[in-house]
Structure formats: C-alpha cells, structure tokens
Amino acid sequence: MSALYLLIFASLIVALGFLGAFIWSVRRGHFDDDYTPSVRILLDDNPEDTN
Incomplete structure (x- = not known):
C-alpha cells in the first residue's frame, strides 16, 4: 500500500x-500568435519580380 502512496505523490x-511549465510559457507569451502559423504556408517567402 505504501508503493501506491508513493506513486500518487x-x-x-x-x-x-507540467502545470508550472505551462503557466510559465503562457506568461512568457509563447502562445500569443495564433494567426500566423495557420497562414504561414500561404505567404510567399521570396516574392518574384514581375517587371
């Protein structure tokens, strides 16, 4: 039974x-940009000159 208490602890x-790491990352702003990753594939990295 003591092994069960040890595993629960x-x-x-x-x-x-993990909760502390999540709160730390949210406060540091790692989850602020939720728009750019969804459209990043649509953006052109090297626009070609059409002239």
Missing part, C-alpha cells in the same frame, strides 16, 4: 511540474 509532483 510522484504523479502529483510531475503534474504540478
């Missing part, structure tokens, strides 16, 4: 670590 520590 370890899983809570890992879950809190």
Whole structure:
C-alpha cells in the first residue's frame, strides 16, 4: 500500500511540474500568435519580380 502512496505523490509532483511549465510559457507569451502559423504556408517567402 505504501508503493501506491508513493506513486500518487510522484504523479502529483510531475503534474504540478507540467502545470508550472505551462503557466510559465503562457506568461512568457509563447502562445500569443495564433494567426500566423495557420497562414504561414500561404505567404510567399521570396516574392518574384514581375517587371
């Protein structure tokens, strides 16, 4: 039964670590740009001169 308590405690520590990393990344602005990735393939990297 003590192994079960140890596994529950370890899983809570890992879950809190992932939650902390997610909150840190949201506060740093890693998820701010949600428009550009969806249209990046449509943008032309090297526009050709048509003249």
